[in-house]
Amino acid sequence: MGRVFRHMxxxxxxxxxxxxxxxxxxxxGGRLAPxxxxxxxxxxRLTGPxxxxxxxxxxxxxxxxxxxxxxxxxxxxxxxxxxxxALASGMVIGLVAGxxxxxxxxxxxxxxxxxxxxxxLLLALGIMAIYGASSSGIIVxxxxxxxxxxxxxxxxxxxxxxxxxxxxxSIVIGNSEVATVARHVLPNAIPPLTVLATTxxxxxxxxxxxxxxxxxxxxxxxxxWGNMLASARPYITQSPLLIxxxxxxxxxxxxxxxxxxxxxxxxxxxxxxxxx
Amino acid sequence: MLRFxxxxxxxxxxxxxxxxAAVFAIVRLIPxxxxxxMLGDDALPGQLEALRARMGLDKPLPVxxxxxxxxxxxxxxxxxxxxxxxVSDLIVSRFFVSAPIVLIALxxxxxxxxxxxxxxAWRKDSLGDFAVIASSTLLLSLPGxxxxxxxxxxxxxxxxWLPVVGFVSLSxxxxxxxxxxxxxxxxxxxxxxxxxxxxxxxxxxxxxxLEYITHARAKGLSESxxxxxxxxxxxxxxxxxLLGLILGSLLxxxxxxxxxxxxxxLGRLLVDGIYARDYPIIQGCILLIxxxxxxxxxLVDLVYPLLDPRVAR
Numbered sequence: 309m310g311r312v313f314r315h316m317x318x319x320x321x322x323x324x325x326x327x328x329x330x331x332x333x334x335x336x337g338g339r340l341a342p343x344x345x346x347x348x349x350x351x352x353r354l355t356g357p358x359x360x361x362x363x364x365x366x367x368x369x370x371x372x373x374x375x376x377x378x379x380x381x382x383x384x385x386x387x388x389x390x391x392x393x394a395l396a397s398g399m400v401i402g403l404v405a406g407x408x409x410x411x412x413x414x415x416x417x418x419x420x421x422x423x424x425x426x427x428x429l430l431l432a433l434g435i436m437a438i439y440g441a442s443s444s445g446i447i448v449x450x451x452x453x454x455x456x457x458x459x460x461x462x463x464x465x466x467x468x469x470x471x472x473x474x475x476x477x478s479i480v481i482g483n484s485e486v487a488t489v490a491r492h493v494l495p496n497a498i499p500p501l502t503v504l505a506t507t508x509x510x511x512x513x514x515x516x517x518x519x520x521x522x523x524x525x526x527x528x529x530x531x532x533w534g535n536m537l538a539s540a541r542p543y544i545t546q547s548p549l550l551i552x553x554x555x556x557x558x559x560x561x562x563x564x565x566x567x568x569x570x571x572x573x574x575x576x577x578x579x580x581x582x583x584x
Numbered sequence: 585m586l587r588f589x590x591x592x593x594x595x596x597x598x599x600x601x602x603x604x605a606a607v608f609a610i611v612r613l614i615p616x617x618x619x620x621x622m623l624g625d626d627a628l629p630g631q632l633e634a635l636r637a638r639m640g641l642d643k644p645l646p647v648x649x650x651x652x653x654x655x656x657x658x659x660x661x662x663x664x665x666x667x668x669x670x671v672s673d674l675i676v677s678r679f680f681v682s683a684p685i686v687l688i689a690l691x692x693x694x695x696x697x698x699x700x701x702x703x704x705a706w707r708k709d710s711l712g713d714f715a716v717i718a719s720s721t722l723l724l725s726l727p728g729x730x731x732x733x734x735x736x737x738x739x740x741x742x743x744x745w746l747p748v749v750g751f752v753s754l755s756x757x758x759x760x761x762x763x764x765x766x767x768x769x770x771x772x773x774x775x776x777x778x779x780x781x782x783x784x785x786x787x788x789x790x791x792x793x794l795e796y797i798t799h800a801r802a803k804g805l806s807e808s809x810x811x812x813x814x815x816x817x818x819x820x821x822x823x824x825x826l827l828g829l830i831l832g833s834l835l836x837x838x839x840x841x842x843x844x845x846x847x848x849x850l851g852r853l854l855v856d857g858i859y860a861r862d863y864p865i866i867q868g869c870i871l872l873i874x875x876x877x878x879x880x881x882x883l884v885d886l887v888y889p890l891l892d893p894r895v896a897r
Contacts, residue, residue: 418598418599418602419602421599422598422599422600422601422602422603422606423602423606425599425600425603425874425877425878425881426603426606426836426870426874426877427832427833427835427836427837427873427874427877428832428833428836429833429836429837429839430835430836430870430873430874433836433839433854433855433858433870434606434607434610434866434870435610436858437610437857437858437861437863437866438610438613438614510725514727517727517729518727518729518837518840521729521840521843522839522840522843522855523859524855524858537729537730537733541733544733544736544737544741545737545741548737551730551733551734551737552734554730555727555730555731555733555734558727558730559725559726559727559730562724562725562726562727563721563722563725565725566721566724566725567721570721
C-alpha cells in the first residue's frame, strides 16, 4: 500500500509539472523561441540537429525548436480557452436543469443526450465544416462537442444535493435561489467537475492535434503540433525527427494529464483509490 | 424486462430526431445561400435557380427539414456535388471499407486487454500489475495518428515488411487486403488496449473483494476457475459499456487513421467532403456514423441485463 501511494505522489507531481509547464508555454512559449517560428532559412532545409538549429529545421528551413515552442503556445491556448468555454456553458445549463427540474430539465436533457450521441470528434468535424479551419473555429467546435459531458456531471451533482435539508433551509431562511446555488449547490459539483476537466483537457489537446493534422485546425503557416506532423509527413524518410518530435510533445502532455487525472480521481474518491 | 427493452428503444427516437435536425442545420448555418455555396462563384444563373428548386430552398425551413428527413428515411441522401453520384451509394461502399478495420481492431484490443486487466487485478500491487498499469497509461496517452505514423515508419519504411501506401478491398483479394489492414488495425487496437485493460482491472478488483469470491475459494475451486468463471463474468459489465463508448471514439477518429494510411473509407470520404464543401456528403457521413454509434450503444444497453440482471429491474 505504501509503495502504491508513493507511486501516486510521483505520478501526480509529474502531471502537475506538465500542466504548469504547459501553462507557462501558453503564456511565454513564443517568446522563448530562438528564432521566428515562421522565418525561412532555405539553406537549412531538412537539416538535422546542429549548433545553428538545435533540433534541426523543416522543409522550408524553419527552426524546429522554435516551431515546437510556438506550437505548444497554440495548443495550450486553444485547450485552456476551449475548456473554459465548455465548463462555463455546461455548468450553467447543468445547474439550470438540475435546480429547476420538471419540463425545463427534461427538454434540456433530451437535447443534451442527442449531442452526447455524436462521437465527439465527429461533431467537431461537422462544426469545422461550417467554420472552416481557424483557431477560433476549433474552440467553438471542441467546446460544443465536449460541453454535453459537463452538463451531465453538473446536473447529477446538483440533483444529488438538491433534496437535502440544508438547501431547503437556505431558501426558507430567505436566501435567493441563485445565492443558494452559488453557495451550497455549486461547491458540491466541484470535485467531479475537476476530474472531468482534467480528462477533457487531454481530449481537447488530442482532438486539436488531430484536427490540425487533417488541415481542419490551426491553419498553416502558424505552427501547431498537429499541423507540424501533417506538413512533415511527405519527408518522413528524409527527416523522421520532424515526425517524432511533435508527437513526443503530444504524448508527454497527455501522459502528464492522464496521471494527474488518476491522482485527482483517487483524491476525489479515496474509497476506490488505486483501482483505475 | 420487456418494459426495459421498450423504454430503451423508444428513448432512441428523440435522440435520432435531434441528431438529424442538427445535421440538417449544418448546411443551413453556413452564412449565405447553400445553393450558391455549392455551385461556387462561376455558376450560371439558371443553374442556381434549378439547384435552389431541387433543394427546396424556396420553402420554409421546417418544411425543408421534413422533406429532407422523408428522403433520408427512404434511403435518399441526395447527390454528391463533386462526384455526381448518389450519396447513399458512396457512404455504403465506403462503410464496408472502414467497418472491417474498426471491428477487427476492437476485437483484437478486447482479446488482449481483458486478460491483461484480469491478470493485473488478481495480482494487485505486484510487479506484473505495475507493468500492466504503466503500459496501459502510456498507450492511453499516445495520439493514435502519431502512433500510426511511427508504425508506418518502422514496419513500412525501415523494415519494409508491409505495404505503405494503397488499399485492396476484402472482396477483391482477401489476402492482400489483410496485409494492407495490419498497420491500421495495429494502430487502432494499441490505442484502445490501454483504456479497456484499465477498466477491466478496476472492475475486477471490486469483484475480487466481494464475499462470493472468498466463498468460492473456501469451497476449494481452483484459482483459475475462480478468475474465469466467477470473476470475469461479474466484472465484465462495465467493460462491455466501455466497448460501446470506444467504438464511438474509433468512429469519430476514423478520418484521421484513414488519412495516415490512405484508406478510402468513410472517414476519408467525410474529410474530402469537408475540403470540397460537398455538403450532402458531409451530412450523409455524419448521419451514418452517428446512427451506427447510437445503434451500437442501444445494443450494448439491451445486452447489458444479460451480463448484470440487476439492471433490468
